[in-house]
Amino acid sequence: MIQLFQTFKKIGWFIRTYRKQYIIALSVLLVSYVFALIPPWMIGNLTDQISSDRIELRGLLTQLGLLLATLVLSYIGNYIWSYYLFMGSDRIARNTRRRLMTKFLRQSPIFYENNTTGSLMGKSTNDVNAVSDFAGFGFMSLIDATMFPLVILLIMATTISLRMTLLAVIPMPLLIIFTKKFEDKITLYYRQSQEAFDSLNDKVLENVSGVRVVRAYGQENYEIAQFKALADNNYNKNILFQTIIAYFPVLSRLIPGVSFIIALLVGAHLISLGELSLGKFISFTIYLDMLVWPMFAFGEFITVSEQASTAMSRIQELFDYKEEIPIEDAAPEYPGRGDLSFRHFSFSYPNSTDPVLHDITFTLPHGKTLGIVGKIGSGKTSLVRQLMHLYPIDPGTLCLGDRPIEDYNVQSVRRNIGYVPQQHVLFSKSIDENIRLGSQEEVSHDRLLEVLKQADFIKDLVQLPHGLDTMTGEKGIALSGGQKQRISIARALLGEPEILILDDSLSAVDATTEANILASIQQYRQGKTNLITAHRLSAIAHADLILVLEDGRIIQQGTHNQLFNTPGWYRDQFLHQQLEGGQDHDEL
Structure with missing residues (x-):
């Protein structure tokens, strides 16, 4: 009783x-x-x-x-x-x-x-x-x-x-x-x-x-x-x-x-x-x-x-479950601008004792593009996900502008980020509804077509039975891998976020489609920060700063030309991919 x-x-x-x-x-x-x-x-x-x-x-x-x-x-x-x-x-x-x-x-x-x-x-x-x-x-x-x-x-x-x-x-x-x-x-x-x-x-x-x-x-x-x-x-x-x-x-x-x-x-x-x-x-x-x-x-x-x-x-x-990252309504709002700085940043997942990131240090000026490459399991995804503040971190090791990320209202930080994960997350709704999830405000049809063009998806609309009203099915089962990736990219672009993260989000598209999407990002996102992780180096060759990760550590960093002209993993991988794809270095 x-x-x-x-x-x-x-x-x-x-x-x-x-x-x-x-x-x-x-x-x-x-x-x-x-x-x-x-x-x-x-x-x-x-x-x-x-x-x-x-x-x-x-x-x-x-x-x-x-x-x-x-x-x-x-x-x-x-x-x-x-x-x-x-x-x-x-x-x-x-x-x-x-x-x-x-x-x-x-x-x-x-x-x-x-x-x-x-x-x-x-x-x-x-x-x-x-x-x-x-x-x-x-x-x-x-x-x-x-x-x-x-x-x-x-x-x-x-x-x-x-x-x-x-x-x-x-x-x-x-x-x-x-x-x-x-x-x-x-x-x-x-x-x-x-x-x-x-x-x-x-x-x-x-x-x-x-x-x-x-x-x-x-x-x-x-x-x-x-x-x-x-x-x-x-x-x-x-x-x-x-x-x-x-x-x-x-x-x-x-x-x-x-x-x-x-x-x-x-x-x-x-x-x-x-x-x-x-x-x-x-x-x-x-x-x-x-x-x-x-x-x-x-x-x-x-x-x-x-x-x-x-x-x-x-x-x-x-x-009663206590949030690891509490949402403090009284915390200052993130304005969406400012340099991105990692300062001797190390990280381990809560249920693991082995660090996945070791002593990461770099600064990305606001409005620039960061490319992150490395072997599978090198820590690329773990690094970019830190910007969404999903896990507790050491205070002061990750800063947005002049403040540590933990000082900001976490929701305001996430509102300024457009994230396209490796695993495409589509809901059992129409393509139109899936894309509109990327904005908290009412979006016009013209704006919707604009981001679809930037994601190089317009050509697919004519092939779909109901155009934008086509149902994607559970987890996008009715679409191809490349279509799901591009819908996810369009959704992230819709809200015009100050920070865009593409986490190996071009892996299922061909070289031409990849080039079209990257060209659109460079054209329409001038003055905004972009982070791109990839296995194909062509996806990040245009970046203002490129990081090469191995076992959670930065082993190389610089521009494409600097890294290409320096013996190491990046140069070897680039030459290997160049031979496979038949692409000339001068084309990048």
């Missing part, structure tokens, strides 16, 4: 926010109780009057009319409190999901390394639904399982028979004893079932996103077997959970059944002694029947509350 109070505490912010709806719902619910308790008394009273011939037709019709009116008012009250109560529970689901999405979008890559996509989806769906059920159905069940039966028992004891009431309720504490015994197992089994569901989610996402690889290597049967094992585990965990909670409906009906038997025996005895009228006995049995739902509601409340407690704990783990 301690967990129950903790759950109420965790969602207290919501109940306080929407206290008006809850107050209305609770008030109308209590009034509905009054109307619901009147008919049994009226039926008993009417029975006694009929059995003793003390009622006329007019009086009978009047009482039946009042009985009908009471029932109608009770149903109207039920509709009103249900509307306000479940409106509140729906809002808690909506607001919790909004908070979760806000939390997800503020997190660094470390968060996603520690939380799988399947787990995040499970918490955003099943766990949120469990909390929502608690705020609606659970709240109703709590009132029905506590206040309603107490009022019924009070009426039974004071207006009918105290002795019969006490004897009839003897079996009812058994439900509380059973609940206390199994509540820990309910919590455990629910958590296990949700964790199994998370794993199942992960496997589905992996297979859907990697279906081409699975087919290419003929691993369909293996993946099906893996999925079956996870599905079976999910099934078994759910069966364990459902087996426990299945006891509650049975006991909720069995215990009142025992009470009915006691009431029949005692009631028959009291009637034979003349201590109880037939009408009151009928009223008593109706009231006793009305206790069936509170008993059932008690079991439902325990189940829902234990689910919600576990679910809220899982959700709260996300809310």
Whole structure:
């Protein structure tokens, strides 16, 4: 039960926010109780009057009319409190999901390394639904399982028979004893079932996103077997959970059944002694029947509350997660201008002890282009991603203008950066919608065509079935690798960022397309900073400064001509690529 109070505490912010709806719902619910308790008394009273011939037709019709009116008012009250109560529970689901999405979008890559996509989806769906059920159905069940039966028992004891009431309720504490015994197992089994569901989610996402690889290597049967094992585990965990909670409906009906038997025996005895009228006995049995739902509601409340407690704990783990790069709204805004400086910069990923960047030192004047080359795994991507401040770094080792990057509002820094990653990220939307994600403002159609021209994508539009309205499919599956790269480039160019990062973003295009894109960048981005990582040296030969990385260290730096005329990795690689591509040095 301690967990129950903790759950109420965790969602207290919501109940306080929407206290008006809850107050209305609770008030109308209590009034509905009054109307619901009147008919049994009226039926008993009417029975006694009929059995003793003390009622006329007019009086009978009047009482039946009042009985009908009471029932109608009770149903109207039920509709009103249900509307306000479940409106509140729906809002808690909506607001919790909004908070979760806000939390997800503020997190660094470390968060996603520690939380799988399947787990995040499970918490955003099943766990949120469990909390929502608690705020609606659970709240109703709590009132029905506590206040309603107490009022019924009070009426039974004071207006009918105290002795019969006490004897009839003897079996009812058994439900509380059973609940206390199994509540820990309910919590455990629910958590296990949700964790199994998370794993199942992960496997589905992996297979859907990697279906081409699975087919290419003929691993369909293996993946099906893996999925079956996870599905079976999910099934078994759910069966364990459902087996426990299945006891509650049975006991909720069995215990009142025992009470009915006691009431029949005692009631028959009291009637034979003349201590109880037939009408009151009928009223008593109706009231006793009305206790069936509170008993059932008690079991439902325990189940829902234990689910919600576990679910809220899982959700709260996300809310309590501390951002590695906090967003300080009071921090100064990055103006988007100024030199870019790395000062003896070293970096290790949080879950690794081996540095990926060692003593990086260079300055790139504002408005210039930086090219970064090196072997695979030399640290090119790790270097350019530091500008988005995704990971904690040593203070003062990376500066934008005259300030360390950590002094700026991190969102203002990212707003000034257009980033095209190695892995193309396209959403299951139209090409038009995917490109417009690159700007926070309304963009004209002409501006859209302009960036498509800069990304050398115009020629592809005529080949697409619906032009800009063509759907890209999940992760751009309907497009070629080169098309996805150019759409990503167009998206980055749309917002006219002060800093553009192309992280090996020309690898899937041919030499002519690459040359067209680079020419557009040089023409339209004069006075703005560009960072380009590449394996083809032709992509960075025009850069104002070129860095050659090896094992996270700068082993060469300079312009293309300086590096070409200096023996070393750059010259050797350039000559090798020149022989392969048949390109002359003077053409660059």
